[in-house]
Amino acid sequence: MDLSWMAWTWHTAVFFCFIAACLISMMVWEWCAPGGGARRGILALDTTRGDRLFISLLGSAFINLFWLGLFGPPLWGAIAVCLAFAFCVFRWV
Amino acid sequence: MIRKTTNQKGWLFVAPVVLLVAFNAVIPLMTVVNYSIQETFGDNVFFFEGVKWFEEVLHSERFHAALMRQLAFTGMILAIEVPLGVAIALAMPRKGPWVSVCLVLMALPLLIPWNVVGAMWNIFALPDIGLLGRTINALGIDYNFTRQPGSAWFTLILMDVWHWTSLVVLLAYAGLSSIPDAFYQAAKIDGAGAWAIFRYIQLPKMKRVLTIAILLRFMDSFMIYTEPFVLTGGGPGNSTTLLSIDLVKIALGQFDLGPAAAMSLIYFLIILLLSWVFYTLMTRNEAN
Incomplete structure (x- = not known):
């Protein structure tokens, strides 16, 4: 099947593989510890593990955009901030 | 110990929808992500550009202006339509023959295609021959x-x-109709x-x-294209060029697919964030 019209690059392939790996990890996590890990965190929101992943990914997208707008490329600093942000979300939100 | 059994057959029923969404949403979204980091002049030839288009869009005054206009438009129509809609729903009869008449009258504008609405209002508001404009x-x-x-x-709003x-x-009327009479008697x-x-x-x-x-009106108004395009075409000047109109101008008018893809993704992320914030704020106390 010719997928050249989709204009794949290895960068975008890595990005989507990362998203797929996150989703598969969440499925495995849910299989090991069912129930979604629901709790009320520091934002006073009832969140499950899926919600926390969503918040982490959405927040990371905006961290990258802000970094790009303020400092420009490269984005390694933004990625470090994203990892710290995701850790905080999974730990406390 | 009692173990709760989980029936996984339900996944089979949603599988067709998952496949459909994969084809009509995920694959196009992946393609947009791929385009957003490349340049093309057609003929399926692409040149890698990295995050250049995102940087360009984020620093573009044209994008900032369109985003501000879009936020102003959405803010204004939400501030008007939600209280007005609730007020009309409260004023509508709950019983009797007029219920059907009111419901049909209310549903009529929703049945008109978007481009026809734009064309109707364009003629209606013309200053020389339109009833509204002349009045x-x-x-x-x-x-x-x-x-x-x-x-x-003013005409757009x-x-x-x-x-x-x-x-x-x-929607408000449906909510009001579900309130039992006992509540009113107690009050x-x-x-x-x-x-x-x-x-x-x-x-x-x-x-x-x-x-x-509110969520439907927010998302629809933030993505609105056809009605303002037919009514004003984004003018006079760029005064009513909302995000979607600007996006189409870049993608189809200028054939700048890379910047258009980057702008689409930023546009999508803004809608996703604001929808999530709206939904979270409006449902956060439901668990209590």
Whole structure:
């Protein structure tokens, strides 16, 4: 099947593989510890593990955009901030 | 120990939808992500550009202006349509022969195709031959939506309010119809006034449908394209060029697919964030 019209690059392939790996990890996590890990965190929101992943990914997208707008490329600093942000979300939100 | 059994057959029923969504949403979204970091001049030839288009869009004054106009438009129509829709729903009869008449009248604007709404209002608001335009000018107000940005915005907002307030009305009316008479009888015994009944009975009962109404109106208005395009074409100048109109100009008018893809993704992320914030704020106390 010719997928050249989709204009794949290895960068975008890595990005989507990362998203797929996150989703598969969440499925495995849910299989090991069912129930979604629901709790009320520091934002006073009832969140499950899926919600926390969503918040982490959405927040990371905006961290990258802000970094790009303020400092420009490269984005390694933004990625470090994203990892710290995701850790905080999974730990406390 | 009792173990809860989980029936996984349900996944089979949603599998067709998952496949459909994969083909009509995920694959196009992946393609947009791929385009957003490349340049193309057609013929399926692409050149890697990295995050250049994102940087360009984020620093573009044109994008900032369109985003501000979009936020202003969405803010204004939500501020008008939601209270107006609730007020009309409260005023509508709950029983009797007029219920059907009111519901049909309310549903009529929703049945009209978007491009027809734009064309209708374009003619209706023309200052020389349109009923609205001529009437406003006859009142001594200088009105010409093809030349004056203020008039163009007024017409745009009025058109959207006319077209979409009905949706809020119908949803709010459905919420109001679900309130049992016993609630009103209890309020009457307690001597509650109209405001107290609205504040403590009707508004809480409408909360879920209003959440849906606000989310639908937010998302629809943030993505609006056809009606303003047919009404004003984004003008006069760029005064009514909302995000979607600007996006189409970049993608199809200038054939700048890379910047258009980057702008699409930023646009999508803004809608996703604001929808999540709206939804979270409106449902955060439901668990209590």
